[in-house]
Amino acid sequence: MSTEGVPLKSGNVLIVSTRKGIFFLQADPDRRNWELSGPVFLGHIVNHAVLDPRNGQTMIAAAVTGHLGPTVFRSEDAGRTWIEARQPPAFDKAKAGDTPRVVGHTFWLAPGHPSEPGVWFAGTSPQALWTSTDDGRSWASMRGFNDHPDYGKRTEDPQAGTPDGPVLHSILIDPRNSNHMYLGLSGGGVYETTDHGESWTPLNHGMATTSSELNIQDAETMEVAYGDLAWQEMGPQHDPHCVQMHPIDPNVLYQQNHCGIYRLERPGTTWDRIGSNMPAEVGDIGFVMGLHPRDVDVCWVFPMDGTDVWPRTSPDGRPAVFKTRNAGTSWERQDSGLPERGWYTVKRQALSVDEEDSVGVYFGTTSGEVWGSIDEGQSWSCLIAHLPEIYAVEAAVIG
Amino acid sequence: MRVIIPQPLRSYTDEADHVEATGTTLDELLHDLDDQYPGIRFRMINEQDEMRPNIIFFVGGTRTRDIEASLEGAAEVVILHALSGG
Numbered sequence: 001m002s003t004e005g006v007p008l009k010s011g012n013v014l015i016v017s018t019r020k021g022i023f024f025l026q027a028d029p030d031r032r033n034w035e036l037s038g039p040v041f042l043g044h045i046v047n048h049a050v051l052d053p054r055n056g057q058t059m060i061a062a063a064v065t066g067h068l069g070p071t072v073f074r075s076e077d078a079g080r081t082w083i084e085a086r087q088p089p090a091f092d093k094a095k096a097g098d099t100p101r102v103v104g105h106t107f108w109l110a111p112g113h114p115s116e117p118g119v120w121f122a123g124t125s126p127q128a129l130w131t132s133t134d135d136g137r138s139w140a141s142m143r144g145f146n147d148h149p150d151y152g153k154r155t156e157d158p159q160a161g162t163p164d165g166p167v168l169h170s171i172l173i174d175p176r177n178s179n180h181m182y183l184g185l186s187g188g189g190v191y192e193t194t195d196h197g198e199s200w201t202p203l204n205h206g207m208a209t210t211s212s213e214l215n216i217q218d219a220e221t222m223e224v225a226y227g228d229l230a231w232q233e234m235g236p237q238h239d240p241h242c243v244q245m246h247p248i249d250p251n252v253l254y255q256q257n258h259c260g261i262y263r264l265e266r267p268g269t270t271w272d273r274i275g276s277n278m279p280a281e282v283g284d285i286g287f288v289m290g291l292h293p294r295d296v297d298v299c300w301v302f303p304m305d306g307t308d309v310w311p312r313t314s315p316d317g318r319p320a321v322f323k324t325r326n327a328g329t330s331w332e333r334q335d336s337g338l339p340e341r342g343w344y345t346v347k348r349q350a351l352s353v354d355e356e357d358s359v360g361v362y363f364g365t366t367s368g369e370v371w372g373s374i375d376e377g378q379s380w381s382c383l384i385a386h387l388p389e390i391y392a393v394e395a396a397v398i399g
Numbered sequence: 400m401r402v403i404i405p406q407p408l409r410s411y412t413d414e415a416d417h418v419e420a421t422g423t424t425l426d427e428l429l430h431d432l433d434d435q436y437p438g439i440r441f442r443m444i445n446e447q448d449e450m451r452p453n454i455i456f457f458v459g460g461t462r463t464r465d466i467e468a469s470l471e472g473a474a475e476v477v478i479l480h481a482l483s484g485g
Contacts, residue, residue, distance in 0.1 A: 001411050001438055067407055067453040067480040068442035084438045090446040100447040 001084040006037040008079050010398050012354055014362055015059070016370060017046040020388035022061060024079065031360055031374045034383045040079065048349055048392045050109045051078070052135075054117055056399020060136045062106035062122070070105045072122070074136040078398045087138035089122055089130040091146075101126060104158070108349070110171035113178035123168030127155040127185050129197065144198040145183075145191075154202070156187045156236035166236070169348065170243035174250045182243060182253070186348075189238030190255070206271035208259035209237040241287045242348045249296045256289040256301055256348075263328050274328025278303065282315050282322070282333075288351035292359055292376075297327040300334075300353070300361055300377055302346045312345040319344070321361070323377050337380035338371065349392035364390030400470065402432065403477040408443075411436040420476075425456060425468045428476060443478065453481040 006024060014025040014034075021039035041063055049061035057078045064070040072085040094100035104125045112119030112131075122130040122139060129142040141147070148154070156166035170184035179196040182203070189204040239258035246252040255262040261275030261284040275284025285306030292298035300323050305311045314320065319342040320335035344365040354360040362372045368387035373380045402420050404412050412418050420435065422428030426448070433440035443454045448466055450456065456463050459473030470476070 001436075003410065065407065067451070069445060069451050071438065071442065086437065088441065090441065093447055102445045102447055102449070 003041065003073070003082045005040045005075060005079040005082050008037060008398055010056075012356075012360075013051070013396050013398050014352070014370065014372075014383075015049045015051060015392075015394040015396060016364055016387065016390055017049045017061070017349070017392035017394075018364075018368070018388040018390050019045050022046050022049050022079075023384075023387055025370060025383055031356070031372070034372075036384055040082065041073065045105070046391065047105060047107045048109045048394075050111065050394055051396035051398065052111045052120075053396065054111060054114055056397060058135055060109050060120060062109055064105040070103050070124075072106060072136060072139065076135075085132075085136055085138065089124050089128070089139045089141075091128070091141065101128070103128070104165050106130075107167040108169040108171060110173065113173050114175070116178055121171045121173075121181075123171055123183065125165035125167045126158040127166050127168040127188060129168055129171070129183065131197070142197045144193070144195075145200055148200070153235060154188055154191070154200075155185060160187075160236060162187065170240065172243065172245040172253075174245070175247070176250060182245065184240040184243040184255075185236075185238070186241055186258070187236035187239040189235070190240050190243055190253075203264075203269060204238050204271075205269050206264075206273070207238055207240070207255075207257060207262060208273070209239075242289050244289060244291050244299075246291055246296050247293055252296050254289055254291060254299050256286050258285070258306075260284045261286070261289070261301055261328065272328075274324070275301075277324075277328055278322060278331050279333075282320075286346075287312075287348040288346050288363065290351045290353045290361060293353060293355045294359075295325075298323065298325050298376075299328075300351065302351060302363060304345060313343045317341045317343050321363070321373075321377050321380075334373070334377040335380070336378060337373075342367075344369075347391055349394075350390050352393045352395040354395040355397075360395065362393050362395055364393040366390065400428065400473070401475045402428065403475065405478050405480045407480055408439060408478065411439040411442075423470055424466075425458060425463065425470060425476065426466045428470060429466070455479040455481065 016023040021042040023038035025034045044063040047062045052058040059075040061073045072088045073082045075082045091101040108123035110121045118135040120132045129145045130139045132139045172182040174180035191200040192203045242256045251266040253264045260273045262271040263274045264271045278284045286303045290300045305315045319338045322331045344367040346363045351363040360374045364370045366389045369385045370383045372383045420431045429440045457477040
């Protein structure tokens with residue numbers, strides 16, 4: 001199946017994936033005026049659309065509809081035309097005695113290492129890891145993760161109740177070594193491989209868990225299920241929402257977790273809860289984070305209300321980005337230009353940064369607004385409103 | 400055999416609302432459809448060969464959830480999708 005897209009100019013673009021298709025925002029050179037293009041795939045639920053930074057032309061989009069099965073679309077001309085993948089992610093047909101698995105939707109897309117052109121990775125719900133070696137035309141199961149004997153212990157039961165299903169996300173590739181990768185499971189934790197995905201090790205020390213209120217009986221149940229205290233190392237009680245690797249120092253990982261904001265400096269293995277330094281009345285719950293492309297100590301988060309029934313709106317309905325300049329030792333509120341009151345969520349893929357001298361920071365809301373700052377968060381302006389619910393924002397450069 | 404294509408799948412059939420396909424069972428017919436219009440089957444049938452929840456098939460006017468349903472005696476297969484969602 002092929003679809004007409006939209007012609008886009010070379011230069012900066014925001015790729016906005018929504019519940020109703022893909023939109024594109026392109027700016028003039030000073031990033032003050034933004035032009036909207038699209039939608040492409042109107043009516044399709046697009047969880048993620050990504051431009052390949054290795055060539056500035058290939059785009060891949062993960063789509064599903066309310067009625068039709070999940071698929072992947074790809075463009076070789078920066079979004080002008082699109083064609084469906086020949087083989088989207090799909091589990092093997094179950095053998096007798098096996099639990100049948102069905103891909104609900106592809107959630108996360110990640111271009112591969114620069115030394116591996118044409119290689120991509122994808123994460124789905126139910127949680128599984130996929131790779132393509134032909135620029136997204138066909139996708140294969142990464143069996144070292146998907147068929148591991150501990151798959152059922154590492155991952156969250158699709159029936160467990162996570163809204164929109166448990167997801168595999170944050171597929172991070174070490175720019176120094178294509179065999180070294182991380183991924184996030186929500187729920188399930190952070191995992192690391194050093195053999196290009198053949199084997200994975202949990203990396204969850206120091207992270208608070210969603211079951212921190214476990215009573216003794218629950219703990220005993222978990223120990224029976226997982227053996228000894230292994231459940232503290234892995235399992236769906238761990239819930240990283242968004243994990244990022246710093247582009248100029250890949251030893252530095254940041255994480256926005258269901259249970260706080262964390263930082264980890266490898267080869268260390270214990271996450272440090274830097275969100276403890278956030279203002280108490282705001283807390284450190286959220287979905288998204290963005291890293292400064294050149295300063296390893298700077299990151300942005302968008303806190304949300306994780307009290308009571310988890311409203312997932314800004315604390316007290318007062319939207320604000322928080323920025324640290326010192327690796328989380330302290331945080332500053334950045335809300336100039338944002339509405340005094342706003343009742344929306346910014347989902348885990350919906351904050352992105354560009355690489356301009358004065359870094360642009362952009363986020364999209366569940367209420368269909370894209371906000372941008374071209375002064376590293378000091379002031380914000382609404383770039384577009386009235387879009388569908390936004391799932392992902394990707395700042396990219398078309399070649 | 401005539402196959403009626405629902406609107407959400409016509410992007411695969413160059414907007415045709417009906418096409419021709421062959422097979423002795425519904426599964427064979429869907430594979431033939433997929434040979435002609437690559438990708439269309441997976442949008443309707445998952446990797447466990449189960450019909451997706453919101454897709455409905457009528458073989459010769461009779462609704463079926465059986466992908467192995469015989470097409471013997473049927474002149475037409477109608478594919479419908481549920482109207483749901485928001």
